[in-house]
Amino acid sequence: MKKAVIDAGIHSEERPVQAGPAAGENGPKPRAGLLSNMSGRARMNLMASLVMILLFTGFCVTSYFMPENANAWPTKYASCSGSGCHVLADPNATIATALNGAAGTSVTVAPGGTFEIDWKVNNVTNAAAGQVGVGLEIDLPTGWTLAKGTANSPAITGWNSVWDAADGVPAGWATASSYSTASEFPSSPVGYTINFNGTAWDTGTRNAAYDNASAGDLDGIADNMGTDAQVTVPAGATPGTYTVVVLGVGHDSAKSHVKQALTVTVSGGGDTTKPVVSAGFAATTPSLSWTIPVSGFAATDNTGVTGFMITTSSTAPLSTDAGWLGTAPTSYVVAADGSYTLYPWAKDAAGNVSLVYGAPVAVVVDTVRPTVSSTVPVNGATGTTLNGTVTLNFSESVNCATVTTGTVTISPAVTWNQTSCSGSQAVFTPAGQANSTAYTVTVGTGVADSAGNTMAASYPFSYTTAAPAPNNAPGAPASLTQYKSDGTTVLTKGVYTNQTTLVFKGTVTDPDSDTVQLDIELADVGGAFTGTPTCSSTLVTSGSTAATTCSGITNGRFKWQARATDSKSANGSWTQY
Numbered sequence: 001m002k003k004a005v006i007d008a009g010i011h012s013e014e015r016p017v018q019a020g021p022a023a024g025e026n027g028p029k030p031r032a033g034l035l036s037n038m039s040g041r042a043r044m045n046l047m048a049s050l051v052m053i054l055l056f057t058g059f060c061v062t063s064y065f066m067p068e069n070a071n072a073w074p075t076k077y078a079s080c081s082g083s084g085c086h087v088l089a090d091p092n093a094t095i096a097t098a099l100n101g102a103a104g105t106s107v108t109v110a111p112g113g114t115f116e117i118d119w120k121v122n123n124v125t126n127a128a129a130g131q132v133g134v135g136l137e138i139d140l141p142t143g144w145t146l147a148k149g150t151a152n153s154p155a156i157t158g159w160n161s162v163w164d165a166a167d168g169v170p171a172g173w174a175t176a177s178s179y180s181t182a183s184e185f186p187s188s189p190v191g192y193t194i195n196f197n198g199t200a201w202d203t204g205t206r207n208a209a210y211d212n213a214s215a216g217d218l219d220g221i222a223d224n225m226g227t228d229a230q231v232t233v234p235a236g237a238t239p240g241t242y243t244v245v246v247l248g249v250g251h252d253s254a255k256s257h258v259k260q261a262l263t264v265t266v267s268g269g270g271d272t273t274k275p276v277v278s279a280g281f282a283a284t285t286p287s288l289s290w291t292i293p294v295s296g297f298a299a300t301d302n303t304g305v306t307g308f309m310i311t312t313s314s315t316a317p318l319s320t321d322a323g324w325l326g327t328a329p330t331s332y333v334v335a336a337d338g339s340y341t342l343y344p345w346a347k348d349a350a351g352n353v354s355l356v357y358g359a360p361v362a363v364v365v366d367t368v369r370p371t372v373s374s375t376v377p378v379n380g381a382t383g384t385t386l387n388g389t390v391t392l393n394f395s396e397s398v399n400c401a402t403v404t405t406g407t408v409t410i411s412p413a414v415t416w417n418q419t420s421c422s423g424s425q426a427v428f429t430p431a432g433q434a435n436s437t438a439y440t441v442t443v444g445t446g447v448a449d450s451a452g453n454t455m456a457a458s459y460p461f462s463y464t465t466a467a468p469a470p471n472n473a474p475g476a477p478a479s480l481t482q483y484k485s486d487g488t489t490v491l492t493k494g495v496y497t498n499q500t501t502l503v504f505k506g507t508v509t510d511p512d513s514d515t516v517q518l519d520i521e522l523a524d525v526g527g528a529f530t531g532t533p534t535c536s537s538t539l540v541t542s543g544s545t546a547a548t549t550c551s552g553i554t555n556g557r558f559k560w561q562a563r564a565t566d567s568k569s570a571n572g573s574w575t576q577y
Helices: 002-007 040-065 161-168
Strands: 094-099 106-109 114-122 134-140 145-148 190-195 224-232 240-250 256-266 291-295 305-311 331-333 338-348 361-365 372-376 381-384 390-394 408-411 415-422 425-431 438-443 459-465 478-483 502-508 516-524 544-550 558-566
Touching (some): 094 240, 094 256, 106 114, 114 134, 114 256, 134 224, 291 338, 372 459, 408 415, 408 425, 502 558
Parallel strands (some): 106 256, 381 459
Antiparallel strands (some): 114 224, 134 190, 134 240, 240 256, 305 338, 338 361, 372 390, 415 425, 478 502, 502 544, 516 558
């Protein structure tokens, strides 16, 4: 029974002392080795010590290789640089700041005013020291408020627009759970951490800013982290100098940080009265230049206006924005043609900016001069219709009051009229042109578009009228008849008459459908015809009957012949009656 207890591991002090066995005895043999020489309690103490060593070693290894849950995580809401936490200042880290977009560490703001801070930290993620991430913190004076920043472009080298992602995250700065930094920063005792509560910033379950070039790192680059915030000074803040502190807090075994103190000067007097832009602000429209003339820009203020600005946005500029002028501008410069709405603003020494102007000015900027894009006839055309219309097509709508016979001329001179003008097209009609003649039309620099831009240079073009068509002679007159002077009583051929005035009729035709006249020549029966008409009718339509009266016929016997002559003086052959 005793042997069974010993084999089960009872401590050595409970084991009975035995003498060595006599020669030849078969008693139990003593055990060999270190443990066999130790008492049972000593062995138990040794095993417990080994277990503690293993647990401690595992904890140290885990602490080295896993990111620390540093105080920058929003779930802690505690100071990141307080005693016993991240008190060590990282000697290798740097921090860059911008205020209202301009690089610097100081800003002046009026009571109740708001300014924006952007900051970026570098070299806080030191892999050699076991550093794996960086959190961001800001500390403010009591009563000052914090809001998410805007998507701006601060003058910080290496700024990445992805850091503006916090602007769209509902959580943003942990303003609901601010913490005290009174021991480290007495002038800025209220601290905040950024809570990037989204998967793009999440490296696990700790929704926080994190920087290690992993998939959970928003910019994917180790050793970079930036953010922004808007700070509002209480309306009743006492004028003077205040301090705001921004930090980058490293997540390593040393728990280091880098910080930058910012000086905020709250302007004096407590003036919160905004300047008022006076009525009468105006601008030239349309403007033929990118420099738009402006007039009537004035403003009033209870303490005096210190700055003037014109923008194309109805959102009021900050008093610290670039572009403020000490005197009211007389022009505003744009970068391209187009339609703009101009808003005038004024500010005072306290940083108060006027409300949006009630009657902003709409301006059209047009610097493009019109040109002639095409013509009918085209330049160099030949065989054009005599007295045909001339059409001008412009590159844009023109002011038809400037498209006249004075600004658009034709040479050689003929009758010349503008018959229509609308939009980008004008039509002119000539009269009295000659065949086979070159005419030059010149569109002058007096032609202007609807904005008032005139043509940069005159535009001449030429065309030649068609040659005259061949004129065929009329046919021989038909149905020739002689009448007494009444024109109705026929005189039979070979009869005698005592009348000295006779009427002759015949049907006349022309192959070109020209109008035609009837020519009659009288001669003595014994004499010869000379080919010179004795009398002629008026011009009649081809194919109709023409009548002519011959007077002063002398006594005797006579004969006569007839021919047709067209309006273009082409003569047909004589036909004897």
